[in-house]
Amino acid sequence: MSLLTIALDVMGGDNPPSIILSGAISALQTYPQLQLIICGDALTINRVLAEVKPSFAKRITVLHCQEVISMSDKPSFVLRRKKDASMRRAIECVATGKADACVSAGNTGALFALASYILKTLPGIDRPALVSALPTLGKEKVWLLDLGANVNNDAETLLQNAVMGSVLANKVEHIPRPRVALLNVGEENIKGNAQIKAANDLLKQSSNIHYIGYVEGHDIFANKADVVVTDGFTGNVALKSSEGLLKLMLSEVKRVSNQSLKNRILAAIALPLLKRIFLKMKPDQYNGASLIGLQGIVVKSHGNATGHAFFHAIKQAIDEVEQQVPETIRTTIESIMLE
Amino acid sequence: MSLLTIALDVMGGDNPPSIILSGAISALQTYPQLQLIICGDALTINRVLAEVKPSFAKRITVLHCQEVISMSDKPSFVLRRKKDASMRRAIECVATGKADACVSAGNTGALFALASYILKTLPGIDRPALVSALPTLGKEKVWLLDLGANVNNDAETLLQNAVMGSVLANKVEHIPRPRVALLNVGEENIKGNAQIKAANDLLKQSSNIHYIGYVEGHDIFANKADVVVTDGFTGNVALKSSEGLLKLMLSEVKRVSNQSLKNRILAAIALPLLKRIFLKMKPDQYNGASLIGLQGIVVKSHGNATGHAFFHAIKQAIDEVEQQVPETIRTTIESIMLE
Secondary structure (H helix, E strand, C coil), X not given: CCCEEEEEECCCCCCCHHHHHHHHHHHHHHCCCEEEEEEECHHHHHHHHCCCCHHHHCCEEEEECCECCCCCCCHXXXXXXXXXXXXXXXXXXXXXXXXXXXXXXXXXXXXXXXXXXXXXXXXXXXXXXXXXXXECCCCCEXXXXXXXXXXXXXXXXXXXXXXXXXXXXXXXXXXXXCEEEEECCCCCCCCCCHHHHHHHHHHHHCCCXXXXXXXXXXXCCCCCCCEEECCXXXXXXXXXXXXXXXXXXXXXXXXXXXXXXXXXXXXXXXXXXXXXXXXXXXXXXXXXXXXXXXXXXXXXXXXXCCHHHHHHHHHHHHHHHHCCHHHHHHHHXXXXXXX | CCCEEEEEECCCCCXXXXXXXXXXXXXXXXXXXXXXXXXXXXHHHHHHHCCCCHHHHCCEEEEECCECCCCCCCHHHHHHHCCCEHHHHHHHHHHCCCCCEEEECCCHHHHHHHHHHHHCECXXXXXXXXEEEEECCXXXXXXXXXXXXXXXXXXXXXXXXXXXXXHHHHHCCCCCCCEXXXXXXXXXXXXXXXXXXXXXXXXXXXXXXXEEEEECHHHCCCCCCCEEECCHHHHHHHHHHHHHHHHHHHHHHHHHHCCCHHHXXXXXXXXXXXXXXXXXXXXXXXXXXXXXXXXXXXXXXXXXXXXXXXXXXXXXXXXXXXXCHHHHHHHHHHHHHHX
């Protein structure tokens, strides 16, 4: 077991660093090979770390950063002006080889812009994609991408997303031949647009991907595919609208519960159960989302990350380091280009 | 109260005509001004109608059709070959003025193709859109379009969808100034693509639409807008993926319920409540979806339509007739073009 180092941006997101740091400490506990570079305000970080066991503390380096990227900062502003932001410093640790991966709960747009600028994409990948593993009807997860990093929807982008998703499912989830599907509309008149049809043709030709064809929106969670590929616009809407309807369902349970005593009792019983399930369903709260296609590993934790969510994001980064995900994407893309 | 006539295609969909016809009879009961032209196999229809009260029976005309469009028939095949299909005959009743609207539970692709071909779009509308009213966190509904009729996503199409949705919300839901929003991706680097930005500019300029700007996927059900506008690809995915996640949640409740006796009891109590709510959330099962932008009124009931769902689709058609929806869309588009 070789050591590995992860750089953490602990200043991003809606919650204070102390909550995020609790996830970092859990990760040190779980992974003895882990070293951390913690980027952010040293005063705040050291105050939290003062209570940490010395055996953990010596595996931590604190990198003091004077700036913080807020959730409303524009990417262009961040790129030009916030040179000493904790997020930027964490990504730079990956670029300079000081860290094997970085994790942030901060502003997604800024993370995308900084990571693309500093780390650059892999050869054969035009733009990175945001991908997360979502729950399905089976025990298996489904990797949906792109969740909003890249709104281009041409066939080449979709093919690249397919490769990246397939590598992740194979390497991180250990699925020998991940079933890769292309998200499309259903029984309607025109099945998809020109880009989807062109991507379908490209995917059929590729012997490096186990392509199973089109799936529809309701198939995402139905365990029909291990990887569902779409553009960043559609993927973002699919994920967020699903979460929106779930939230509506929970609120409807609460509303109905006020209609009668019987309903109130039913709801009181049902709500804890529902909330537990809801939390599991709310994918980005629970899992990290990887920004893949870069020459380096970047994992995004939810903006409202709890220690538990941040721990999972670190775990995902570790998996990607140990499974050499960027390197495998590079070689797979290469062999597809030589086909 | 003037009489109105609706043509029904009772052969489409997954359920037998008798189930659909029960919804038609309820509509006759509820709407004394309603006359029906029932298109389909006369033998089957008459067998069901034999048990209907004479006062209802005399408001029904049966139009015998020899052909049925199956759920797997391709639109091109239907257009060329199935000239005596019940769906086609029902649409023709609208074209010839025998009926004021038509309702079908059949193949969406075939309905889109036949209706576009026979009825033609309104001046200023390039292609019809599929729209349905979905539940929200408030008491209000939200009209989401396009649900899959037209996968074009240029700015002009989005503007036309905005006009049609706004007219429907105003006329059918009686909202004086419907809040119209454009579906976009969120906090990510690039907010939307070129088409979305161009549509945003067009909508801002239009004094005929109460445009409130962008919303994200999770806002669809959050009662932030009365009309949410998107292209047919994204809209279809948003609707179907939301339904998919709800289905997953129900199945998760069932799975968890088998884990312990306590959970089994909890789930047994909670499930009926959840199912009732789920049914309400499953929008196309409950409401009709209108194919709007045509020179005539066409409402699509769910393929698996129950009598109740079919009744709601007929109700929606009646509302659109009485509120002269196509005429209002025509004049609104006209005044926008003159702006």
